[in-house]
Amino acid sequence: MSDDYRPDPDALLAAISRAEASPTRGRLKVFLGMSAGVGKTYAMLEAAQKAKRDGRDVVIGYVESHGRKETDALTEGLPAIPRRIIEHGGVTLSEMDLDAVLARRPELALVDEFAHSNAPGSRHPKRWQDVAEILAAGIDVFTTLNVQHIESRTDTVRQITGSTIYETVPDRVLDGAEIELVDLPPEELMKRLATGKVYQGERAEAALFNFFREGNLTALREIALRYAAGRVGRDVQDYLQAMQIEGPWKTGDRLLVAVSASPLSAQLIRWTRRMADSLHTEWLAVHVESARNAVGPAPAQLTKNLALARELGAEVVTTADEEFSRGLLRVARQHNVTQIVVGKPGGTWFAQWRGMRRLQRLLRHSGSVDILVVRADELPATSGEPEAGGRPVASQPVAFERDVDRSKAEQYGTAIGIIAAVSFANALLAPLLGYRTVALTYLFSVVGLAMFLGRGPILLAAALSALLWNFFFLPPRYTLYINNVEDGLMFGLYFVVAAVLGQLVAKVRGQELANRRREERATALYLLTRNLADTASTDEVVRTVVKQIGEVFHARSALLPTEGQDRLEGKPHPASTLVISEKEHGVAAWAHNHGQAAGRFTDNLPLAEALHLPLRAGGRPLGVLSVQLDTQSSPSLDQRDLLEAFARQTALMLDRERLRDSEQSSRLIAESERLGKTLLNSISHELRTPLAAITSATSGLRQAGPLTPVQVVLAGEIAEASDRLNRLVRNLLDVARLEAGHLQAHLDWCDPADLCQVALKNVQSQLAGRPLTVNAPAGLPLVKADFVLLEQALGNLLANVAVHTPPGTPVELTARLGGKELLIEVADHGPGLAAEDLPRVFEKFYRAGSAKAGGTGLGLSIVKGFVEANGGRVEAANRPGGGAIFTIRLPVGDAPSLPAELA
Amino acid sequence: MSDSVPSAAKPLVLVIDDEPQIRRLLTLTLEANGYRVVTAERGQEGLVLAAQQTPALILLDLGLPDLPGTEILRRLREWTAVPVIILSVLDDETGKIAALDAGADDYVTKPFNSGELLARIRVALRHAEKKSEPPVFHTGHLVVDLASRRVTSGGQEVSLTATEYNLLRLFVRHAGKVLTHRQILREVWGPNAETQTHYLRVYLARLREKLERDPSQPELFVTEAGVGYRLVPVPEPV
Known part of the structure; x- marks a missing residue:
């Protein structure tokens, strides 16, 4: 029964990782407001002043006061990092200087306007990405944000205000953040507006969205309050679970949202994210690729939808199945999904009918999985959305197959042209063959066309050819009228056969295309793996990868290996075909250090020429794979996937080579050690x-x-000489061992x-005749x-004392405790050590200038080596009263x- | 003096060492001090001689070319309890400990003094002959009455804790012989304590404090650096 109250390990981990994240990653605090003008920047600066009073190192990364005096006054005493000035198209823009902030390494940085889009040419397109990098460097950040900029809330905001928001912040970046709500009743805000307390810049921003209407403001305020409240509730729940307090436990729910190329999918995705948020569960976004949608290029909208889902924190899965419901349910079972979110069928009656059939099939086979059917509004605004964030994944992708690039219009044109040509030929043949036989030539041409064209054009060709046949060949000719029942039946059957056959052929071809595309990917990967399996050195691995990328992507590439522990080498591997400029190297180094893809077609430094993929295995950086694709447009999902698979494979192989090298060298070392020992x-x-x-x-x-x-x-002389020789041999061997x-x-x-007693006993004969004072009381702590x-x-x-001090002078041996150290001191009453000897007495073969003949200068170096092997230190000094003192600590x-x- | 002892009564010592010079010297020294000597160059040969001649004591060099010393000890100990003294080089504490734990009775470090070697041989032979422990043990000023568990030092009765007494009794039973840390820990504190060297350090310091005349210059409980301890039988003070 106690099992019922066992805290969820995931929840514990989440709580721990949140607590542990603080020393390494900076903490993010967001001052959230319902609209411009509520005083977020003011609240942030107040908090910053308090932090400064608490003794924290606070700097201003970027703060926009909109010229307000009260706000400006609060910036006093806070050092500001100078902004970066960027010239763009004749306009001067000032942006936060990210590198300067990172170099300054404050404890806390203030960065206003979290959702801001950076000027072109900046490292990241968005400011929140800059902030993410600051946080990753272990710096805390305070920032401000209006609720309409939160990705999952944009739909709601659009519904209220009727404006679409382009500057959005993905919900996941807010996941670990502390949210402080800056609240102001709408009447107050209206009053501030009236008395001119909301300034020009903010007014312009807000006016764009017609925000300053009381109805709007009330709604926005509610969204902000609910968001903040939801966040607090969530933290409380984490805590409850970790502390094993009985409460509404996580149900183990897992959501799945079906994603298609429809612009409506984006709404479903946002809806699911909100749902997952409130249920506090994970969620998946699944696209089922079928033969039908595999023909033609992967639609831009689909890529965009999947990217959105990924951004909102979903696990994105793409699967291939002819049957939409079957594919969806298979993924659902594999991932223990409990609820599937699909869109409510809508649109034309045909689309509705098809949607209902899909839904029925899904319901019939769903078993224990719940199906949630969600309404999504027709929404022209998002489909025509401009490239707001310059998000490159959303631009037109290229597919592998050249022939499927053919545009729709072209396909329809081809269909009409071919049917026209066949009609002309039939006109010539009809007198010889009879009007019924020409129907077969039409049929043949329709099937032939199906080999090359999509379904729509085939349907057109079938209909067109049927009509033309009727018009030109069926008696009475040049009318659409049909004389006898037989011909009527022929006409009807012809149309059905042509349409069905054409569709079947097109479907088969579509499947084949989809298969071929998958196969091409698989083959490319297989070839790479096979070729890599044969490689026996790092050089060969790089050569193979570069060659394979050239063949598959028609792209030049370079590999920059990691040097030492974690620095990227300056020069690419000699087998590379791509020249890495200094600028590109900077981008590659960024990708390397952050473990994220950077450069072209990514969100990080997108203005670079090449795409830089970090190579990592087991969390250890191994280098960067830089690829310069020929195309202007960004690679398709498939290509991107394949490229990343290439990078992963390369990383694995490089890691294998690294392990092999290190194993070899350690074997060599072991061998030489064994020899030395023998x-x-x-x-x-x-x-x-x-x-x-x-x-x-x-x-x-x-x-x-x-x-x-x-x-x-x-006999005594012999004994003494052999003793001395014995000591020498022992010292020499000790030095050799060291x-x-x-x-x-x-x-x-x-x-x-x-210890003191045994040591004394062993040198007894050498110290004969000297007064010896031993102070090594029993009861000193044991040492390891x-x-x-x-x-x-x-x-x-x-x-050493016996050799270097006059016979008969006293020697003192003391063992005592000094702080957390045990001190063993050997003090003599000899001449002491010369100043120039002091730092060098423990060097090998070093002998003090005043030393008598004899002695090798090995004794003290052995002392040093042995003491250090025990984790201690040894020091030499002169005593104030004369004589030297050696201390082992x-x-x-x-x-x-x-x-x-x-x- | 050796001449007066009939040859059959002289104890036979088997010397196993691969260095001819050491064999010659040992033979000379031992024969001059009343022992008969047979020598073997190899471990295998030594094992055969040990079986054929049943020596009273074996001197075994640890660095034989054909068999490791511990292996020879293991094979010997399969059938005989004959005392074995190890001849070992300096700095090979690990080898000494391994040999002692494998059943050797004592060790002598090369280069050794012949007086020291002869003393060790006498102790080992005495232990081997001894049928039962004498109830009262004397060394120096220390008297241990094993029957009545009374310990006196210089005539004064000393009170020991149970563990101290167990430790002392172990030393007394093996007086003159080296005991490794592991052997002592196992006997006194049990097999689970074999690596708890600090028990030994602390209790030995206590024993010395209570029983030595000058605890800072122990005469009875002598440290064998890196190997263990030895209770030295000292002639009684006059």
Whole structure:
């Protein structure tokens, strides 16, 4: 039962990602108003002043005060980034300087008028895209927005005001934003207007839409309030779910909207987005491609509709099926859709009848899926919508097939021409063959035409040929009158057969075309994958991709690889066929750094010459694929898809090559390490075995029995010399180990007191005759270190003292706690270190100028290496009272816990 | 003095080392101190000799060319408990620990002093002969009465916690032998504590504090750097 109250993991994630998004991504705050003149900019500046008082670094990216004194006064004390001046067609425009804002890196940037369209030649067509980039750089943004500019509300606004809004902001960019409603009762606004408090610029903007009518304002205010309230409700629901408070849980709904080439689809899409918003669910936009709509170019409106859906946050799916309802339901099942949104059939009686049939079929097979039928108004304004945002995806696409480019008029012309020609031929043949046989030539020509033309022209050809046959050949000739029943039947049958046959052939051909188009895509991808599978190096991958793009798209292309971790290389790969200018490289670098397509036919820096697709695998940038398409118009959805598939495939292959390279180099390193280790081990063995023999023999000699005094001295000399040699060998091998990087510290808990005691014991003989002060109390915290390495480091420090200070001078060894570090100090009363030696004593083979003969200058460098391998540091200094002091500093972590004492 | 001992009573030591010079020296030293010696150059040969001659003790070099030391130990331990002392080079703590955990009794680091080697051999042989633990253990000023669980240091009774006493008893049972960290942790704290070295560091410091004459210069509980600890049997002070 507790399962019922389990918080939805998605909701938890959403709440977490919202909370976590703050340190990396900047936070967006939107001051939302119902119309111009309500005081959004004023409210934003007030909030900015407060933020500044709170000590935040606030700058003005772009603020339009419309010359209002109160507003200007509020900008005081806020540094403003100078605007960028753009000359365009003789007009001087000033825009926000995006790069300057990014370079300035404030904590908070103020950017007025979120929905503004940038001047041509700017990096992004829209200001909200600039803001998105600022946010991505980790900078918070305050901005202002009127409710009519929110994409999903434009329909409603249009219905109220009768004007179409072109400057829109996609709902998804507002998804993570904090919304602050700037509200003003309409009477107040009207009053402000009357007393001249709404200034020229705003008045012009608003007047365009006839906004300043009280009825309008009341409606707009309601939309704004509802939007803001909906947003608050949504945040509350996220919280409720995350906190596991019982409430109206997410129902698991998923919406699907059917998208066609109709301009009415856009309304359905917006409607579904609002619905999905209020249900707080995901939604899909699905287009079913059938043979009928596959003939001819993909209509611009369809591309536009799908782009709109994507922009509003839908997952866009395109599927191919002859049967609209079957395709739709298949996608619905695959994606666990619970509700399907379709448009209410409308238009001509034929369109209505067809729509009803589709709907019936959909209802019959929908099973557990709900079908929502939504009315969409006839709307001439959107179909004739100008290229408001310069959105290139919406312009006329080109299809793969050349022959389907033929225009409708051309097709009808061909149909009429051919039928006319056949009629003429029949006129010649009729006397020889009889009037019934010529019907067959007509039929033949209609079927023949069906091989090349669409359905409309075929229907025309069938009708026309039937009429012509009747008029010119059926007796009585030159009338439409038919004499006998037999001929009448013939005429009727002829028309039906011609029409049906023609339609059938056209349909079959249409299917074949659609198949061929799909097949071409599949083949192109297959060829690429197959060719790439054979490649054995990065160079070959690039060569193959560039060649394949040239063949499939008739385009030149270049590949810019990523250099090091995340910088784009300056020069394209030598196999590239496209020359990358400095400007293009800038665009490519942008695409690379942001992981988004940029350049021509995109929303990012669209004035570039080439299209730049970032190559990524596993979230790691691998480079940029730059393609310069020959066409002036933007590529079709198909082509774009295919190009992106190419880019993905290329990224995968580059990643494979990268992995292969790194695997190879790591194998090489491992091999050389193994060799080095073997060598070191055998040298160690060869040097030590004779030493072991000498030591053992000497000790045996001393033990063996009564020696003469001279023999005792000699044996002692041998023992001392072999000790010294042994130490040297040990130091040399240690240095070799350090150099080769074979040193591995086995970190474990060590007792500092124990460490000092063992080190002292090992150098006892060398320190003989010196007063020794040891201050290493038990109870010092344990440190994580390699006991052997550290003990040897300490031993070397002590031995160093023994070599470099006069015999008999005292030595002090102290271990103590200093902050979060354990300090082990070796202090002597020798001459100390010369100033020029101080920084260099730990260098390999460095010997102080005053050093006596003997010694290799290795001891201290080993100390440094060993201590650092334990995560510590070692320092040398002179003591104020004379003598040198060496300090080993080790980090002290949290004390490990001990088990409870056994009873 | 060795001459007076009848040859059959002399303990037989098997030396397995691939260096002829070390074999010669060891033979000389051992024979001079009352042992009989057989030598083997290879691990395989050593295993055969161990089976045929049943030596009282084996000196095993860890760096043999044909078989790794741990492998030889594993095969030996399949059938015999004969004490094995490892001859190892410096800086090979991992190898020493592996050999000790595989059943070696002790180790000597090359280059070794012959006095030290002979001492280790005597301890190992004594442990091997010992049938049962003597109820009372003496070392230096320390007296441990295992029967009555009484511990005195310099005549003063010392009170130990249960864990401290368990630790001390383990050392006493293996007096003179090196014990690896892992062996001690397993015996005293159980197999789950084998990597909790800090238990050992803390408790050893406590034992030294309570039992050593000068805890800052321990004589009884000696640290074997990187390997473990050893309780040194010290002759009783006069």
